[in-house]
Amino acid sequence: MGEITNVMEYQAIAKQKLPKMAYDYYASGAEDEWTLKQNREAFSRILFRPRILIDVSKIDMTTSVLGFKISMPIMIAPTAFQKMAHPDGEYATARAASAAGTIMTLSSWATSSVEEVASTGPGIRFLQLYVHKDRKVVEQLVRRAEKAGFKAISLTVDTPRLGRREADIKNRFVLPPHLTLKNFEGLDIGKMDKANDSGLASYVAGQIDRTLSWKDVKWLQSITSLPILVKGVITAEDARLAVHAGASGIIVSNHGARQLDYVPATISALEEVVTAAQGRIPVYLDGGIRRGTDVFKALALGASGIFIGRPVVFALAAEGEAGVRNVLRMLREEFELTMALSGCTTLADIKRSHILTEGDRLRPVPRL
Amino acid sequence: MYYSHPHHTLHFLLASSALTHSPLYLQGQTQPAASRRGAAGGSLRAPAKMGEITNVMEYQAIAKQKLPKMAYDYYASAAEDEWTLQENREAFSRILFRPRILIDVSRIDITTSVLGFKISMPIMVAPTAMQKMAHPEGEYATARAASAAGTIMTLSSWATSSVEEVASTGPGIRFFQLYVYKDRKVVEQLVRRAERAGFKAIALTVDTPRLGRREADIKNRFVLPPHLSLKNFEGLDLGKMDQAADSGLASYVAGQIDRTLSWKDVKWLQTITSLPILVKGVITAEDTRLAVENGAAGIIVSNHGARQLDYVPATISALEEVVKAARGQLPVFLDGGVRRGTDVFKALALGAAGIFVGRPVVFALAAAGEAGVSNVLKMLRDEFELTMALSGCTRLADITRNHVVTESDRLRVMPSRL
Numbered sequence: 001m002g003e004i005t006n007v008m009e010y011q012a013i014a015k016q017k018l019p020k021m022a023y024d025y026y027a028s029g030a031e032d033e034w035t036l037k038q039n040r041e042a043f044s045r046i047l048f049r050p051r052i053l054i055d056v057s058k059i060d061m062t063t064s065v066l067g068f069k070i071s072m073p074i075m076i077a078p079t080a081f082q083k084m085a086h087p088d089g090e091y092a093t094a095r096a097a098s099a100a101g102t103i104m105t106l107s108s109w110a111t112s113s114v115e116e117v118a119s120t121g122p123g124i125r126f127l128q129l130y131v132h133k134d135r136k137v138v139e140q141l142v143r144r145a146e147k148a149g150f151k152a153i154s155l156t157v158d159t160p161r162l163g164r165r166e167a168d169i170k171n172r173f174v175l176p177p178h179l180t181l182k183n184f185e186g187l188d189i190g191k192m193d194k195a196n197d198s199g200l201a202s203y204v205a206g207q208i209d210r211t212l213s214w215k216d217v218k219w220l221q222s223i224t225s226l227p228i229l230v231k232g233v234i235t236a237e238d239a240r241l242a243v244h245a246g247a248s249g250i251i252v253s254n255h256g257a258r259q260l261d262y263v264p265a266t267i268s269a270l271e272e273v274v275t276a277a278q279g280r281i282p283v284y285l286d287g288g289i290r291r292g293t294d295v296f297k298a299l300a301l302g303a304s305g306i307f308i309g310r311p312v313v314f315a316l317a318a319e320g321e322a323g324v325r326n327v328l329r330m331l332r333e334e335f336e337l338t339m340a341l342s343g344c345t346t347l348a349d350i351k352r353s354h355i356l357t358e359g360d361r362l363r364p365v366p367r368l
Numbered sequence: 369m370y371y372s373h374p375h376h377t378l379h380f381l382l383a384s385s386a387l388t389h390s391p392l393y394l395q396g397q398t399q400p401a402a403s404r405r406g407a408a409g410g411s412l413r414a415p416a417k418m419g420e421i422t423n424v425m426e427y428q429a430i431a432k433q434k435l436p437k438m439a440y441d442y443y444a445s446a447a448e449d450e451w452t453l454q455e456n457r458e459a460f461s462r463i464l465f466r467p468r469i470l471i472d473v474s475r476i477d478i479t480t481s482v483l484g485f486k487i488s489m490p491i492m493v494a495p496t497a498m499q500k501m502a503h504p505e506g507e508y509a510t511a512r513a514a515s516a517a518g519t520i521m522t523l524s525s526w527a528t529s530s531v532e533e534v535a536s537t538g539p540g541i542r543f544f545q546l547y548v549y550k551d552r553k554v555v556e557q558l559v560r561r562a563e564r565a566g567f568k569a570i571a572l573t574v575d576t577p578r579l580g581r582r583e584a585d586i587k588n589r590f591v592l593p594p595h596l597s598l599k600n601f602e603g604l605d606l607g608k609m610d611q612a613a614d615s616g617l618a619s620y621v622a623g624q625i626d627r628t629l630s631w632k633d634v635k636w637l638q639t640i641t642s643l644p645i646l647v648k649g650v651i652t653a654e655d656t657r658l659a660v661e662n663g664a665a666g667i668i669v670s671n672h673g674a675r676q677l678d679y680v681p682a683t684i685s686a687l688e689e690v691v692k693a694a695r696g697q698l699p700v701f702l703d704g705g706v707r708r709g710t711d712v713f714k715a716l717a718l719g720a721a722g723i724f725v726g727r728p729v730v731f732a733l734a735a736a737g738e739a740g741v742s743n744v745l746k747m748l749r750d751e752f753e754l755t756m757a758l759s760g761c762t763r764l765a766d767i768t769r770n771h772v773v774t775e776s777d778r779l780r781v782m783p784s785r786l
Contacts, residue, residue, distance in 0.1 A: 005583040006448065044451055048680045049652050052574040053634065057627035291448060293679050334448070340578045340627070341677040353654075356681065362779065367653040368693060 006334075007290050007311045007327050014085070014317035021171045022084045025200075026313045029257035030163035035265065036257035039288030042265030046297045047356040051343030059336050060346045065282070065305055066152055066227050066248055068124045071101030073347060074295055074331050077253075077286045077307035078128030078154060083111035083179050085316040090117050093312055096324035098123035100332070105154050105307065108141070111175075113182040118148040128154040128231070131216055133209045141183055142224050151227075154251065155220065158232030160212055162204040163259035174199035217245045229284070232259075234269040236276035239283075249282040249304075256287060256309050267298060271357075274302030292334025299347060300355040423751075424707050424728045424744050431502070431734035438588045439501045443730045445584035446674035452682065453674035456705030459682030463714045464773045468760030476753050477763045482699070482722055483569055483644050483665060485541045488518030490764060491712055491748050493741075494703045494724035495545030495571060496673075497526035500596050502733040507534050510729055513741035515540035517749070522571050522724065525558065528592075530599040535565035545571040545648070548633055550626045558600060559641050568644075571668060572637065575649030577627045580676035634662050646701070649676075651686040653693035656700075666699045666721075673704060673726050684715060688774075691719030709751025716764060717772040 004010065015023050029036030061072045076097050083089030090112035097104035098121060105126040106117055114127060127145040132138050142153065167173075175181070209216075220228060227248030233239055234252055242250050252273050254263045263269070266287035274283050282304035289295060289308050298306050308331070315323030344350050353367070421427065432440050446453035478489045493514050500506030507529035514521035515538060522543040523534050531544060544562040549555055559570065584590075592598070626633075637645060644665030650656055651669055659667050669687050671680045680686070683704035691700050699721035706712060706723050715723045725748065732740030761767050 003587055005581075005586050044449070044679065046679070048677055050575070050677050050680060051652065052649055052655055053629060053631045053647075053658070054577075055628040055630045056577045293448070293677075334581065337578055337581060338677065341575070341580070361776075364776075367689065368657060 004326065004330075007308075007315075007330050010311060010314040010318045010323060010327065013319075014314035018085065018317050021173055022176075023317075024167035024171055025081070025165075025173055026079070026085070026310060026317075028165045028167040029261065030165055030259060031261040033257065033261065035254055035261050035263050038265040038268070039254070039257055040265075040290065042267045043288060043291070043294045043297060045358050046267065046301075048293075048296075048338075048342060049354055049356055050341055051354070054343035054345075056340040056343065056345055058345060059339050061332070061336060061339065063305060063347055065103060065124075065284075066229075068103070068151060070103055070124065072332050072335065073299060073303075073305035074289075074328065074335065075103040075284075075305055075307045076105055076312055077309040078105040078107035078110075078126075078156075079256075079309045079313050080107045080109035081111050081175060081179065082107075082313060082316060084176060085313045086320045088320050089316070091120055092316060092321035093324050094120040094123060094125070096321050096328060097125075099325060100328040102328065106150070108156075108183060109181050111179045111182055113185065114141075114145045114148040114150060116182065118150075125150045126152040126154050126229070128156060129220075130156055130159065130204075130207075131209050131212050131220075132207050134207075135219075137184070138220075139223055142220075142226070144183075146224065146226060152229060152248065153220070153224065153226050154229045154231045155217065156231050156255070157212070158253065158255050158259045159204070159208065160210040161208075162198070162201045163255065163261070165198065165258055168198040168200060172197060172199065214241060214245050217247065221246060231286075233273060234263060234266070236272050239273045239276035243277060243280050247281060249284060250277060251284045251286060251307065252303070253286045253307075267294070267301065270298065270301045270303060289331075292331055292336070292338045295331065295335045296338045296342065296350060297355055299350045300352055301357075302352075421743065421747075424725075424732070424747050427728060427731040427735045427740060427744065430736075431731035435502065435734050438590055439593075440734075441584035441588055442498075442582075442590050443496070443502070443727060443734075445582050446678070447580035447582055447676060448678040450674065450678065452671055452678050452680050455682040456671070456674055456684075457682075457707065459685045460705060460708070460711045460714060462775050463684065463718075465710070465713075465759060466771055466773055467758055468771070471760035471762075473757040473760065473762055475762060476756050478749070478753055478756065480722060480764055482520060482701075483646075485520070485568060487520055487541065489749050489752065490716060490720075490722035491706075491745065491752065492520040492701075492722060492724045493522060493729055493745075494726035495522040495524035495527075495543075496726045496730050497524045498528050498592060498596065498598075499524075499730060499733055500528035501593060502730045503737045505737055506733070508537055509733060509738035510741050511537040511540060511542070513738050513745060514542075516742060517745040519745065523567070525573075525600060526598050528596045528599055530602070531558075531562045531565040531567060533599065535567075542567045543569045543571050543646070545573060546637075547573050547576065547624075548626050548629050548637070549624045551624075552636075554601075555637075556640055559637070559643070561600075563641060563643060569646060569665065570637070570641065570643050571646045571648045572634065573648050573672070574629070575670065575672050575676050576625060577629055578625070580672065580678070582675055631658060631662050634664065638663060648703075650690060651680060651683070653689050656690045656693035660694060660697045664698060666701060667694065668701045668703060668724065669720070670703045670724075684711070684718070687715065687718045687720060706748075709748055709753070709755045712748065712752045713755040713759065713767060714772055716767045717769055718774075719769075 063073045090110050094117045103124045105128050107128050108130050127150045229249040230242045230247045231251040232253050233250045252266045252270050266285050284305050285298045285303045286307035289306050311327045315327045480490045507527050511534045520541045522545050524545050525547050544567040646666040647659045647664045648668040649670050650667045669683045669690050683702050701722050702715045702720045703724035706725050728744045732744040
């Protein structure tokens with residue numbers, strides 16, 4: 001293959017290296033995987049309007065997320081069971097994120113605990129949270145995250161029930177026996193094994209609270225002062241409710257196309273959410289980011305930053321920490337070049353007029 | 369239409385045909401038309417023997433066979449996903465014709481004037497670098513073919529022949545493509561030499577403050593073959609190019625290209641030369657206005673052969689916005705994906721004053737040297753002339769917006785055509 005020249009090349013390597021059950025768990029989406037494909041294709045329907053003859057000798061892509069300064073608007077999304085990809089798992093990801101000066105979101109279903117991740121050294125980390133039926137478990141987890149120096153909660157709101165990932169059902173997915181959900185170690189909250197279908201689905205059905213609603217966001221706010229991002233909002237109505245509920249931010253997400261198939265690509269849903277948020281809280285995006293050009297498009301449509309999921313686990317599988325570092329480096333460099341070629345020297349320079357959406361092509365946009 | 373005719377009728381048509389060469393399918397073979405979907409221009413099936421070339425795109429497959437991988441990849445590839453590379457071609461196929469019939473087309477005049485210079489046709493040669501990597505005669509061959517065809521050649525700053533060498537091939541109208549380097553004295557000397565060598569205009573590349581990510585070049589660790597040099601820079605230390613971990617050209621360019629380049633440098637350029645300056649790489653209305661305000665002599669709507677920022681629109685898609693913003697105050701040209709006479713016509717119908725061809729020239733060079741380049745210019749000329757005839761146009765001024773239908777025309781309710 002020669003030198004890796006883009007983030008997507010790690011996927012094929014991961015497929016070769018990982019057992020089928022593990023690769024399928026990471027790679028697949030729900031049902032027809034229509035949204036999985038759309039999450040990528042929608043980016044290719046957004047084109048650029050680069051401005052030329054602008055001094056782009058100094059590019060500054062630093063930004064601030066919930067008050068925390070980071071090196072670039074490219075952060076790590078929560079993806080579960082990273083030790084299934086590579087023995088170093090979340091340790092490797094944490095180190096790579098810190099080295100790159102960006103934020104890592106740790107999954108509730110990590111194969112490393114919040115304490116273990118914190119032990120890798122300084123870094124800005126968020127904890128992704130599912131609300132379990134047993135509220136005491138949630139409270140303890142949040143407490144531990146606070147003590148471990150995590151800076152925000154990323155509350156997943158699109159998973160009252162697990163989406164139908166048919167590969168996992170066919171494979172009867174279970175976590176390999178030598179791995180554990182380290183944040184729940186010792187707690188009797190059910191194990192994931194001996195599945196008749198997707199072991200994960202059974203686990204979720206047993207543990208995750210289907211009654212979750214906006215009042216639980218209020219409850220969460222009563223037990224922690226950590227900022228709460230709501231991950232999985234894709235409509236204007238829910239964006240408004242998030243603002244009213246006092247969320248610190250929204251992550252426009254379709255859970256990597258693993259929950260409800262036939263939702264729009266996140267990049268397609270983004271503008272509606274940004275407009276509804278009215279600048280009152282930051283809006284982030286995950287889903288299908290693979291190029292620096294994708295990052296630029298998300299920012300041009302109003303996102304304050306983006307998160308990447310699968311590229312991290314595929315790079316982990318391929319090369320461990322070095323792979324994750326490489327992914328962050330490649331995206332950073334591509335994004336920087338995109339900024340330069342578009343005539344933008346800071347993130348604030350990135351405007352809606354730097355891109356052309358399908359909607360723009362149908363309705364003529366006055367430019368002068 | 370021909371497929372349904374029995375053979376004897378076909379022979380009658382062939383015998384009485386005034387065509388100088390017949391499409392292969394009329395000769396009983398079932399070879400389909402060259403695919404429109406190949407990257408960078410179509411069919412990658414090489415014809416069985418030379419002499420069967422019936423369109424410009426066929427040179428690409430031959431070039432691929434003949435050139436070392438690194439050289440072919442340098443010419444053929446584009447940035448990142450190569451989406452814009454494919455789009456530069458496909459966007460043409462979404463523009464359709466509204467031909468006018470029963471018009472006397474016995475005399476077609478495709479001559480035109482570019483920046484005051486009379487040329488034989490609105491089809492010119494774009495700057496493409498390092499032509500001796502394609503064929504030993506490189507830019508000499510291109511210069512001769514362009515002059516023989518009576519059209520303009522643009523010489524790349526990164527040519528493997530100098531402005532003086534190109535001028536030595538004889539009379540011809542030539543433009544010089546310029547990158548503005550950090551060392552302004554270098555730029556000044558280049559411009560001076562171009563003027564002395566009789567070049568008539570500067571084509572200033574404005575879309576390359578940094579080199580685009582051509583992944584093939586990175587994987588190949590592209591370097592110029594050691595026996596060649598960028599002749600306009602003879603005397604500079606080009607050894608740096610070998611030592612790069614990635615595309616050697618990227619490293620060289622990274623060192624030389626001025627990232628601070630802005631409109632004030634256009635003004636500076638105007639103080640050191642009175643040659644007209646074309647701004648190559650403008651694709652927005654806003655930058656078109658700035659070009660006019662800054663005294664550019666013309667614009668070339670270009671995305672650098674899709675080699676710079678991927679996911680910009682096809683140049684033919686961006687053209688109309690630029691033409692409208694120019695308000696007729698300067699000529700607008702186009703490059704990017706022109707492979708057919710029909711493409712030339714579409715560009716003119718959308719307001720371009722002329723077009724440039726890039727890759728077809730280097731592929732034809734690789735395949736057949738000067739004869740190949742001459743053939744490319746001839747084929748495009750002949751196709752364009754036929755397109756004009758079949759559309760009912762006898763001069764370039766007859767080509768109007770109403771001769772084409774774009775996608776947005778089809779989407780919006782069209783006002784009456786009468």
